[in-house]
Amino acid sequence: MNSTFSIILPAKNEAVNLPPLLARLRERFPVAEIMVVDDGSTDTTAQIAQDHGARVVRHPYSMGNGAAIKTGARHATGDVLVFMDADGQHDPADIERLLAKMAEGYEMVVGARQADTHASFGRRLANHSYNRLASWMTGYHIEDLTSGFRAARARHFRKFIYLLPNGFSYPTTSTMAFFRSGFPVAYVPIRAGQRGGKSHIRLLRDGTKFFLIILKVGALFSPMRFFLPLSLVFLLIGMGYYGYTYLTMHRFTNMSAVLLIYSLSLFLIGLISEQISALHYKGVEDDQRRTRRD
Incomplete structure (x- = not known):
């Protein structure tokens, strides 16, 4: 080089x-x-x-x-x-x-x-x-x-x-x-x-830290890849619980509402995080163009 x-x-x-x-x-x-x-x-x-x-x-x-x-x-x-x-x-x-x-x-x-x-x-x-x-x-x-x-x-x-x-x-x-x-x-x-x-480095102490950091950076790197699966999990649980209560009690319970609202909240957090994540890399395009010229 x-x-x-x-x-x-x-x-x-x-x-x-x-x-x-x-x-x-x-x-x-x-x-x-x-x-x-x-x-x-x-x-x-x-x-x-x-x-x-x-x-x-x-x-x-x-x-x-x-x-x-x-x-x-x-x-x-x-x-x-x-x-x-x-x-x-x-x-x-x-x-x-x-x-x-x-x-x-x-x-x-x-x-x-x-x-x-x-x-x-x-x-x-x-x-x-x-x-x-x-x-x-x-x-x-x-x-x-x-x-x-x-x-x-x-x-x-x-x-x-x-x-x-x-x-x-x-x-x-x-x-x-x-x-x-x-x-x-x-x-x-x-x-x-x-x-x-x-x-x-201590395996147990720092291993736990590494795991949490991967989750944090994963949320920063690709928020929807992180939040969307969680949102789908709570959506399926909420719909499943609603189906169970409808068949057994013929009503829509508060717990079903909480689960579905939580699912929607996670999805919206993912969307907002995706926009915030993009701000961290603002200006990188200029570096990429400079790299191609070099």
Whole structure:
């Protein structure tokens, strides 16, 4: 690619893992901007990053992985942003594969972890469930919704910064935002190594958060795909209950009325949400025209 690129590593207490990773990155990409966003570390993460020639941006306290990603995106100077974890599980050699795929015309390329590289069966099962649910909500096949290893066009990514949460779910939101905007997204299979140290993600706690975030972003991405099935469920229940009460009591009950009104309310909420969702992507058409010219 002719574009410049920045490698952004959100890091919290990664003093042990950073030295070998930064050395490999600098050796392979000597002219690339390498940025470490220190998310309120209590160890020597920032000093080690500086000693290895990385550009360091620090948070005064821990604000979350997503907040570190947003800080990196705001400060980076490259035309393409490459995000990867600082714990050593991503292979720097795969960056070239992401960039090569982007050169084919994609605006975001995600490193999709192979199933057998997840740390445990529970994580594999959870990730598969997230992918299936997100694929249904977006109408696109999503191979790895939660992968933090990805490359994206900077000018597009920054348009969606305000949508990104401060927690661990920035990959979910950014992927769906690119799909919703009509920007082409591709996946490159990768093998994730064993991370060094202890993971900051807890399967049960953060898994529940991921599930709720998928529902929220799904409602933002395609509200009618989310609200219409719920509306139909309550419509069928209401009509079924009305049929039962009419046959047994020969009357229309208050419960039937509540169910039918609730069904109508969900449908109208979906319509309104569809209009609100479109406002989040206002101006994206200009980017798409600029992309075609480039």
